[in-house]
Amino acid sequence: xxxxxxxxxxxxxxxxxxxxxxxxxxxxxxxxxxxxxxxxxxxxxxxxxxxxxxxxxxxxxxxxxxxxxxxxxxxxxxxxxxxxxxxxxxxxxxxxxxxxxxxxxxxxxxxxxxxxxxxxxxxxxxxxxxxxxxxxxxxxxxxxxxxxxxxxxxxxxxxxxxxxxxxxxxxxxxxxxxxxxxxxxxxxxxxxxxxxxxxxxxxxxxxxxxxx
Amino acid sequence: xxxxxxxxxxxxxxxxxxxxxxxxxxxxxxxxxxxxxxxxxxxxxxxxxxxxxxxxxxxxxxxxxxxxxxxxxxxxxxxxxxxxxxxxxxxxxxxxxxxxxxxxxxxxxxxxxxxxxxxxxxxxxxxxxxxxxxxxxxxxxxxxxxxxxxxxxxxxxxxxxxxxxxxxxxxxxxxxxxxxxxxxxxxxxxxxxxxxxxxxxxxxxxxxxxxx
Numbered sequence: 001x002x003x004x005x006x007x008x009x010x011x012x013x014x015x016x017x018x019x020x021x022x023x024x025x026x027x028x029x030x031x032x033x034x035x036x037x038x039x040x041x042x043x044x045x046x047x048x049x050x051x052x053x054x055x056x057x058x059x060x061x062x063x064x065x066x067x068x069x070x071x072x073x074x075x076x077x078x079x080x081x082x083x084x085x086x087x088x089x090x091x092x093x094x095x096x097x098x099x100x101x102x103x104x105x106x107x108x109x110x111x112x113x114x115x116x117x118x119x120x121x122x123x124x125x126x127x128x129x130x131x132x133x134x135x136x137x138x139x140x141x142x143x144x145x146x147x148x149x150x151x152x153x154x155x156x157x158x159x160x161x162x163x164x165x166x167x168x169x170x171x172x173x174x175x176x177x178x179x180x181x182x183x184x185x186x187x188x189x190x191x192x193x194x195x196x197x198x199x200x201x202x203x204x205x206x207x208x209x210x211x212x
Numbered sequence: 213x214x215x216x217x218x219x220x221x222x223x224x225x226x227x228x229x230x231x232x233x234x235x236x237x238x239x240x241x242x243x244x245x246x247x248x249x250x251x252x253x254x255x256x257x258x259x260x261x262x263x264x265x266x267x268x269x270x271x272x273x274x275x276x277x278x279x280x281x282x283x284x285x286x287x288x289x290x291x292x293x294x295x296x297x298x299x300x301x302x303x304x305x306x307x308x309x310x311x312x313x314x315x316x317x318x319x320x321x322x323x324x325x326x327x328x329x330x331x332x333x334x335x336x337x338x339x340x341x342x343x344x345x346x347x348x349x350x351x352x353x354x355x356x357x358x359x360x361x362x363x364x365x366x367x368x369x370x371x372x373x374x375x376x377x378x379x380x381x382x383x384x385x386x387x388x389x390x391x392x393x394x395x396x397x398x399x400x401x402x403x404x405x406x407x408x409x410x411x412x413x414x415x416x417x418x419x420x421x422x423x424x
Binding site for chain 1: 257283285301
């Protein structure tokens with residue numbers, strides 16, 4: 001699964017998909033070369049969340065792009081999605097691995113260096129598909145986050161682990177390249193694609209940062 | 213599992229557990245003879261939800277009282293709870309049965325007669341452990357519900373199905389007996405136990421309605 005964690009990673013935000021709507025943004029990003037999509041819904045009831053997940057899975061399957069679900073293992077199981085993204089307040093990753101099995105993609109957000117230390121104390125070689133540096137820069141999309149890691153923090157984590165790293169938070173066209181150079185295998189974006197006038201073009205431009 | 217669905221069914225509401233706190237209310241209701249407990253949390257993050265579920269499971273196991281989780285199959289799986297209660301906006305019961313297996317207790321809320329008709333159209337003998345008539349009376353605890361079924365509605369459903377029926381909504385000491393006589397196998401209460409000065413006594417009094 002490690003080869004899946006590279007390039008541009010889209011985290012969805014329906015309110016930000018003003019111009020195109022969620023499904024169209026996801027399809028355009030797929031056409032633009034996105035490598036992973038995470039469906040993130042915080043206020044939606046389970047039935048609607050499942051319907052959205054099934055719809056996105058259908059869109060992404062022909063592209064062989066994995067769909068991850070934020071937090072909700074049950075939605076992942078019911079929708080036949082490829083895995084989950086877990087934050088520090090979500091279910092423990094050990095439970096997710098036990099419930100979803102070895103083939104699921106499971107990523108964990110680290111908000112601080114302490115989060116990394118606790119993780120490694122529990123399990124020196126955690127069976128996680130990626131660690132997310134969250135947020136790498138300050139962002140308006142998520143407001144309840146701890147201080148940003150910055151490029152130095154990202155480099156620090158890169159020096160500590162061989163687990164693929166996803167950087168998220170405040171990444172856009174102008175800073176994406178420095179994030180990749182600092183060691184991120186993947187850059188996760190929300191508004192840079194969801195709010196883009198042309199989500200396909202936005203994805204293409206971000207994807208090129210991995211080939212320079 | 214059918215024998216599990218009888219007597220007093222506690223649906224938790226943490227804000228209503230003012231005097232005693234959630235864990236104490238659950239333990240006192242167990243001492244008072246509660247037959248089923250449903251953990252209902254709507255605003256809690258997954259990690260805290262899981263911790264609550266594990267704690268209640270620990271309290272209820274010595275009493276052999278099943279713990280159900282509202283909506284969240286993943287919390288049920290991770291906590292080793294006994295099943296789930298599903299509303300009309302939660303995951304479809306078919307998915308829950310597939311994911312949780314045949315031994316899980318799965319109950320489904322019906323808000324209208326149409327909900328019953330749709331259920332039976334899909335599957336004339338749905339493998340559900342109970343149907344909840346919700347709400348049987350108007351209630352302040354849940355405000356987004358459709359018009360109450362009333363005793364006539366409850367009798368109507370009783371005449372249609374042999375699946376155990378749980379009545380919920382506005383049930384208290386004074387009307388519990390009429391609900392049982394109208395055909396409910398179980399009466400679900402929230403405030404009648406959570407807000408009681410003496411949750412054990414409140415449960416005992418409600419339990420006696422099944423023996424008169």
